[in-house]
Amino acid sequence: MSRLQSKFELLKQQQRKALIPFVTAGDPNPSVTVPLMHALVASGADVIELGVPFSDPMADGPVIQRASERALKHNVGLKDVLQLVADFRSKDNLTPVVLMGYGNPIEAMGWGKFAQRCADVGVDGVLTVDFPPEESHEAFEHLQKHGIDPIFLLAPTTNEARIKLVAKLARGYVYYVSLKGVTGAGNIDLTAITEKMPQLRAHIKLPIGVGFGIRDAQTAQAVAALCDGVVVGSRIVQEIEGSNENQILENVSRLIKEFRTAIDQA
Amino acid sequence: MSYDFPDSTGHFGPYGGIFMAETLIPAVEELKQQYLRFRDDAEFKAEFAYELKHYVGRPSPIYHAKNWSSRLGGAQIYLKREDLNHTGAHKINNAIGQALLAKRMGKKRVIAETGAGMHGVATATVAARFGMECIVYMGAEDIQRQAPNVYRMKLLGAKVVPVESGSRTLKDACNEAIRDWVTNVESTFYIFGTAAGPHPYPMMVRDFQCVIGNEAKVQMPEMIGRQPDMVIACVGGGSNAIGLFYPYIEEKSVKIVGVEAGGLGLASGQHAAPLTSNSKVGVLHGNRVYLMQDDNGQIIETHSISAGLDYPGVGPEHCWLKDTGRAEYVAITDDEALQGFHDLCRLEGIIPALESSHALAYAAKIAPTMAKDKVLLVNLSGRGDKDINTVARLSGITL
Numbered sequence: 001m002s003r004l005q006s007k008f009e010l011l012k013q014q015q016r017k018a019l020i021p022f023v024t025a026g027d028p029n030p031s032v033t034v035p036l037m038h039a040l041v042a043s044g045a046d047v048i049e050l051g052v053p054f055s056d057p058m059a060d061g062p063v064i065q066r067a068s069e070r071a072l073k074h075n076v077g078l079k080d081v082l083q084l085v086a087d088f089r090s091k092d093n094l095t096p097v098v099l100m101g102y103g104n105p106i107e108a109m110g111w112g113k114f115a116q117r118c119a120d121v122g123v124d125g126v127l128t129v130d131f132p133p134e135e136s137h138e139a140f141e142h143l144q145k146h147g148i149d150p151i152f153l154l155a156p157t158t159n160e161a162r163i164k165l166v167a168k169l170a171r172g173y174v175y176y177v178s179l180k181g182v183t184g185a186g187n188i189d190l191t192a193i194t195e196k197m198p199q200l201r202a203h204i205k206l207p208i209g210v211g212f213g214i215r216d217a218q219t220a221q222a223v224a225a226l227c228d229g230v231v232v233g234s235r236i237v238q239e240i241e242g243s244n245e246n247q248i249l250e251n252v253s254r255l256i257k258e259f260r261t262a263i264d265q266a
Numbered sequence: 267m268s269y270d271f272p273d274s275t276g277h278f279g280p281y282g283g284i285f286m287a288e289t290l291i292p293a294v295e296e297l298k299q300q301y302l303r304f305r306d307d308a309e310f311k312a313e314f315a316y317e318l319k320h321y322v323g324r325p326s327p328i329y330h331a332k333n334w335s336s337r338l339g340g341a342q343i344y345l346k347r348e349d350l351n352h353t354g355a356h357k358i359n360n361a362i363g364q365a366l367l368a369k370r371m372g373k374k375r376v377i378a379e380t381g382a383g384m385h386g387v388a389t390a391t392v393a394a395r396f397g398m399e400c401i402v403y404m405g406a407e408d409i410q411r412q413a414p415n416v417y418r419m420k421l422l423g424a425k426v427v428p429v430e431s432g433s434r435t436l437k438d439a440c441n442e443a444i445r446d447w448v449t450n451v452e453s454t455f456y457i458f459g460t461a462a463g464p465h466p467y468p469m470m471v472r473d474f475q476c477v478i479g480n481e482a483k484v485q486m487p488e489m490i491g492r493q494p495d496m497v498i499a500c501v502g503g504g505s506n507a508i509g510l511f512y513p514y515i516e517e518k519s520v521k522i523v524g525v526e527a528g529g530l531g532l533a534s535g536q537h538a539a540p541l542t543s544n545s546k547v548g549v550l551h552g553n554r555v556y557l558m559q560d561d562n563g564q565i566i567e568t569h570s571i572s573a574g575l576d577y578p579g580v581g582p583e584h585c586w587l588k589d590t591g592r593a594e595y596v597a598i599t600d601d602e603a604l605q606g607f608h609d610l611c612r613l614e615g616i617i618p619a620l621e622s623s624h625a626l627a628y629a630a631k632i633a634p635t636m637a638k639d640k641v642l643l644v645n646l647s648g649r650g651d652k653d654i655n656t657v658a659r660l661s662g663i664t665l
């Protein structure tokens with residue numbers, strides 16, 4: 001059983017919802033990332049989404065754009081991100097890690113080599129924001145060969161036919177984008193999520209995580225009640241941005257605990 | 267016609283496709299469906315033709331640059347005068363086509379990215395004409411170097427949003443327009459300015475711009491009794507070029523040459539010539555194309571004297587035409603383009619856009635090596651009024 005599968009099975013048994021924080025690898029510099037990942041787990045994270053920095057993050061709002069820029073100042077590329085995961089794995093062999101980013105850095109490495117490296121270092125899933133299923137044949141072939149889960153986004157605009165397509169191809173979990181917009185936008189609509197969920201559930205048997213625009217514990221709690229996992233990105237990255245480097249772990253841990261407590265009360 | 271691209275999923279060989287975040291995929295699908303529906307609709311075609319004739323002023327003439335040709339002493343240079351279009355460039359052909367589609371799709375808000383500002387001006391113009399709200403994203407660096415166009419857009423009622431991220435040029439303006447689109451996907455039509463981006467844009471923009479080549483194919487025989495030996499156009503994303511080239515693809519006797527921005531020279535790395543510099547293939551802004559990038563797959567900052575060519579990628583059809591050998595791509599440096607700019611001003615009384623000056627400079631390079639009865643047709647994609655500040659500054663003059 002894959003790490004993602006075991007994790008979601010366990011949570012189901014415990015009747016808990018997954019807390020899935022997102023941080024950008026190498027933000028504000030590469031030495032922070034691995035200790036930060038351990039701190040996320042210690043404060044209650046179930047799965048870590050690790051952002052791969054990209055020069056042109058079209059689906060991201062200003063907060064995560066700036067995180068990418070900070071990481072790129074230190075030249076953090078895909079191979080460095082993979083190395084960071086390897087370092088993380090030397091002390092944590094249980095927490096699933098999902099790489100999230102854009103396709104071009106992977107294309108530049110080559111899907112074959114990338115999937116092999118993911119398997120070697122212990123990456124569990126890969127979410128490529130700008131690669132829809134229709135353009136992911138090569139990606140699947142290689143990810144599948146190495147047992148890496150392809151994670152897909154669904155959106156408020158996604159129609160029934162596409163939900164079915166994603167249901168067929170996705171592994172691990174499915175990530176529902178809770179709003180029309182970029183990461184960090186503030187216009188989350190709980191009613192719309194509630195209304196969409198039955199349509200998603202009708203076809204998707206995998207756990208469904210919801211993210212984009214979840215900025216506080218209260219919203220996280222409300223969203224958790226509707227799905228299987230809550231993804232929190234910009235709010236955490238903002239905390240990193242606003243902290244002195246020596247206080248990042250402490251501040252982010254406090255924030256994660258707040259989210260954890262709220263979600264567990266959902 | 268044996269050349270039949272893109273395929274139904276938007277691919278030109280290995281290039282093109284639809285690489286977008288899920289939220290936008292249904293919007294792109296709908297756009298494709300609507301475009302395919304109206305493309306062959308008699309009423310749509312008639313309205314497009316009417317606007318091109320009465321609003322844009324088409325057909326644009328072809329002009330024999332006799333003084334310049336005889337100075338160069340070789341092949342005869344003819345210019346397809348897209349600079350004489352309303353708003354001063356080829357961009358309006360496409361902006362009108364997309365605005366007519368937006369109107370039929372019930373969209374009241376249009377957005378655009380712009381580099382040189384010509385596409386922004388064209389979009390602001392059609393938005394005013396059809397009563398639509400218009401937002402134009404423009405890199406902060408480009409706002410500096412194309413100031414006259416910024417004011418033109420404002421006069422036309424558009425809101426110009428400066429983009430401060432990344433290299434603060436065209437690619438960053440594209441990123442920001444895509445972010446707007448994903449946020450306002452239901453109300454908004456993205457009038458994309460070049461023959462790139464996710465399918466159907468490369469095909470749709472090409473189809474709207476093909477009026478350039480279709481006219482030329484009728485005009486050249488009227489003027490000289492035959493087709494030209496070579497057609498030449500500058501390539502940023504590639505819309506003016508594909509508009510001229512596409513109707514000539516099956517005319518095998520006509521050589522096709524696209525001219526990229528060589529900047530400070532290919533060896534310097536400071537250029538915007540993904541095809542000529544043998545860049546790796548990659549994915550950006552919705553399509554797979556030749557793309558200037560580093561070893562980590564990060565997009566690198568480009569350089570060109572002309573804002574409209576200052577872009578790290580190129581449309582997918584040009585990638586395919588390069589691979590198949592049907593078109594040839596070359597690079598012209600900033601200095602060579604400037605020489606072409608000044609020559610056309612002084613010898614023909616035409617101030618060309620710096621983008622178009624790249625195509626002119628290539629013609630000037632190749633003409634002297636050819637016989638006097640050979641004919642080059644150069645796409646003069648736009649006029650250079652917008653560039654006079656840049657040219658003055660380079661000559662050490664403050665206006």
Ligand SMILES: Cc1ncc(COP(=O)(O)O)c(C=O)c1O
Binds near residue numbers: 383459507621
């Ligand atoms: C006059 C002119 N020519 C050419 C271009 C380059 O674009 P494309 O390659 O799409 O024709 C521009 C773009 O701004 C332009 O303004």
